[in-house]
Amino acid sequence: MTKELVVISGKGGTGKTSVTASFAVLANSPVICDCDVDAADLHLILSPRVNERHEFRSGHEAVIRMADCIGCGACLAHCRFGAVRMNGKAAGEATFVIDPVSCEGCGVCVRFCPEQAIDFPERLCGEWMISETRCGPMIHARLGVAAENSGKLVSTVRREARRIAEEQGRSVVLADGPPGIGCPVIASVTGATLVLVVTEPTVSGEHDLERVLSLARHFAIPAAVCVNKWDLNPEMTERIENRARQAGARVTGRIRYDRAVTLAQMQGRAVVETEAPCVEDIQHIWDHLGL
């Protein structure tokens, strides 16, 4: 049975990707998966060699054929997303266009246009890739600029990672998750074996941890917590760890504030591939997770 660890944080920039990259090095034949399809960074450390590229098409977008538009404005009246813009002046002279950035692809205007003047093509939202890294296969993706459906792209990436793990008999999928608690995070964590929340000892880190832990509880996923840069505020670290325990999460360790993390990033290496002082902290957490 393949185990799946998803590294999340609530708050952005707490060190998810640095921790995930290190785990990829420490794990015994993992499949690596970047679920932060919006601002993916893991590839900057793991330098994947892309073997397969797939277009990600999801949903549709409304496009008005100008030649067939009679300017009646039915689309404008029906659209809930402010995506229909009127270019003309008076009634009869009006023309309408759809702003692709605002269009959520619901299809209501398409259905109710009396002239059937609105096309509804599939939307290209990005691409996903199967690659090879020094740590094992990696599934990653890129969401198009201003594109929708990041949740579906995350689900695609995870499904592929699990498929490859099962095919190749790899026992663990390591996923780098997105920040926040919304749709892409929900898509990243549902059904996972364990989430590791990487947080930091700040008022924001504390606040966001509580939200992300209640999300894990909501979806009944076991959660572990580690505090990164813990010595920035030892009191706050203690407080966060206590709160995490109260919320039913496992506290797995602390990572010290170590500038070598940024240095490793600049060299395109995982921190555990260097001699940095915090390496033992990360190793300890990995061992503690027992994957």
Added chain:
Amino acid sequence: MIIAVASGKGGTGKTTVAVNLARMLGSHVQLLDCDVEEPNDHLFLKGSMREEEIVTTPIPQVDESLCDACGECSRFCQYHAIVSLKTKPLVFPEMCHGCGGCAKVCPKKAIREVPHRIGMVETAQANNITLVQGHLDVGAAMAPPLIRAVKARLQPACRDASFPGAGRNGVPAILDAPAGTSCPVITTIKGADAVVLVTEPTPFGLHDLKLAVNMVRELWIPFGVVVNRVGIGDDRVHAFCRQEGIPILLEIPDDRRIAEAYSRGELIVDALPEYRAYFERLGEALLERTSTDLHDASGVATPNASTFQR
């Protein structure tokens, strides 16, 4: 004038820039925390809550006595939020975008729309700052409708230069965006007069800055960059900005005291007064100059502000 603070990468200092800038911008400034998944501005502004309002989106409710299980709603819904397999339809509120299509296509008029709670909008007053923040309920997936509800509280004076005490571009309003470049970010920055992209001089910072620059260009909004933690990495962010002609509006040095003040929930401009001038300068750069001093997003000409009112 509406200023959005955004970044591709999380944790680069959006909140720090937004709250400290707001503090230095004088009276009547409005700060809208659009990071509704993880709103943090309130942790740095000890204000008293004035108002709370529940935000809902419309979702379908099926009157089973009228429904004949024809499945038209289910076939129409692009989001699989209403599903009927030759049965009375099931509704999945988390998937629903609230387009209203199912109710419109139902031949039996068996569907009506009912409000479904997704979160709250709260308003607080902290000294000179009116803070409006969205708070997405845990388990709710759709941030954009809540962000739109937060932005609906923008005061009209943000476009009104004649408002007492307003600068030539109106009373400032600051939008603190979530991280990334997808729908919640777009929803936040659309309609802003200028965008401040906050980054850090690291490979992750540079990579995600490029994504954010592409996004802002796509929306044709003038923008500039704030580089935070200058000194931790290299100069590739600076080189990129130079090459692309993107102005660097402010550089904040890597200073452990800033990180520590932040960890305690303190404003930098209060805890470390030597940084007040930094944020004053940023405010001037954004407000006193015209938007032509910012990087025009198109590479052609900077359209006038009204173009951005979408």
